[in-house]
């Protein structure tokens with residue numbers, strides 16, 4: 001792997017995040033090899049996976065002399081909330097263009113959770129009902145910032161580009177050193193996938209380190225499965241090229257599409273069960289939009305015997321990557337109360 005220690009980077013994440021066993025959940029599922037990587041504990045503004053990406057993205061923005069950032073997300077975007085916090089921390093102005101298209105409604109969804117925190121961090125919110133309105137908002141922001149002589153840095157949806165994914169190449173490295181310290185072999189990492197930057201960083205990272213870890217992404221975002229698969233493959237290639245890693249065969253890219261339910265941000269019964277089960281068995285909070293569905297997927301795959309390969313090595317474990325999202329619990333109060 002190319003050394004990217006000299007790549008621009010800021011430092012606000014609490015790293016390394018803990019790697020912990022989940023013995024009680026494992027016992028409930030009759031699968032004693034379950035571990036959890038606590039990227040909900042990255043430390044910035046209730047944590048989450050975008051923080052690792054933002055260390056590189058904000059670093060790049062500052063290196064380019066930017067004083068303003070603009071990014072995108074759903075109304076309850078965790079990425080938007082972490083970007084707002086990172087911008088506050090870096091002394092930058094933050095514009096959030098939030099697409100209000102998820103067809104989930106309860107009063108808390110429009111007032112609480114991440115949206116409440118975006119406002120606390122002083123971000124400028126631009127809520128759009130359609131893609132066209134979002135594009136108009138971007139044009140207005142670019143024009144206004146330009147007129148004031150400010151320099152804008154645009155962060156893509158989910159912070160997912162080769163720069164942001166470096167955060168998850170680093171996470172792959174961190175997981176390898178933590179597993180070595182504990183004498184574990186990581187067979188599989190399960191993560192929620194939406195804009196693919198997290199999974200791509202992990203896949204490219206493990207490949208560059210020559211570690212045969214299977215990364216299973218649970219699609220929580222995209223109804224067009226082929227489009228997501230294509231996006232993941234392209235992103236992996238892009239990240240591998242950036243870090244000088246090997247090519248990754250399509251057969252090594254694993255996405256599961258059957259746990260999304262009716263769509264992004266729409267609750268499923270299995271998600272609600274998973275949130276409750278993890279809370280009651282491990283005292284850990286997962287979220288309704290991403291990690292709840294990813295955990296529902298992990299549980300279903302464990303029950304279906306997907307991890308029982310006969311060649312499994314002694315000590316090989318399954319790691320659930322907790323990508324955060326905790327504030328979402330408060331935006332889905334009614335769904336979780338039922």
Ligand SMILES: *Cc1c(COP(=O)(O)O)cnc(C)c1O
Nearest residue numbers: 078194195196197198290323325
């Ligand atoms: C953004 C997000 C993900 C998905 O990460 P991608 O890199 O966009 O695929 C997973 N979990 C949570 C909580 C997130 O906010």
